[in-house]
Amino acid sequence: MIPSVTLKPLHWHPYITPVEVAQATPVQLEAMAVTPSNKKVSEYVRTLVHDPESYVARTVLFNAIMYVEGGLDRADRELGALGASIVNGCKYCAVVHARRHVQLSEDDAVVSAIYFERDDLLNARNLAIYRFAQRLSVTPAQASQEDIAALRAAGMDDGEIIDLIHAIAIFGWANRLMHVLGHADMNK
Structure with missing residues (x-):
């Protein structure tokens, strides 16, 4: 634990x-x-x-x-955004989306496992989402059919996978906007 x-x-x-x-x-x-x-x-x-x-x-x-209704669950979208934001080095977005994931899932176990680098504690679905977000964020061309197969094996359909890709991809953009336009810290 x-x-x-x-x-x-x-x-x-x-x-x-x-x-x-x-x-x-x-x-x-x-x-x-x-x-x-x-x-x-x-x-x-x-x-x-x-x-x-x-x-x-x-x-x-x-x-x-x-924020669209239907499709991929909001908590899963937030997990994809969290994975992308961590890879992209955007601490501000990572914290925002980690907190939203906890709020939506009403559980901090997934976020805690990620922040303590204990991927072994993630269930198959969360692990597939998180790993896909990492791969897609580092080098999009590295995301493979095996990643899609892992998402499908974890219960995701094609529409949910597309929703996840959109959530991860928009954070490639959003994180870069945050970095170029300012910086984040704990001070107010």
Whole structure:
């Protein structure tokens, strides 16, 4: 048995001054309304909204991949995002998606096993998802028919596999945006 991992939220610090909501243009305000959060609009969103058109395109796609009803279970999408974020070195996204996985699955065993590098404690489905996320993130061409077979053997159908590929792939992009536009730490 391994201990539970404790993941405190990180704070992201932008390198580019975020748009202040009070000074945002009508187009920027409309773009920020696409954000699915019921919380305040984050510094990350306010940084991306310097280009409202690309922000809306990115966010509509992100929402369709990560928050769509049906298909792959949300916890499995978060596990794919976590695996990609770890490989891509994005601590901020890794913490966010680890916490979401724990929240959705109501169990921290999978995340704890991953953070304590105990893949042997993952069930076949979680191991197949996590390994696929790692391989697809390191070198997409290394993902193979054997990876797809492992996902199928773990009970995933083709639609769920496509959903997982989308979740992993969008974090190749999202993690790189986070790295280029700022950095994360524990300080607020």
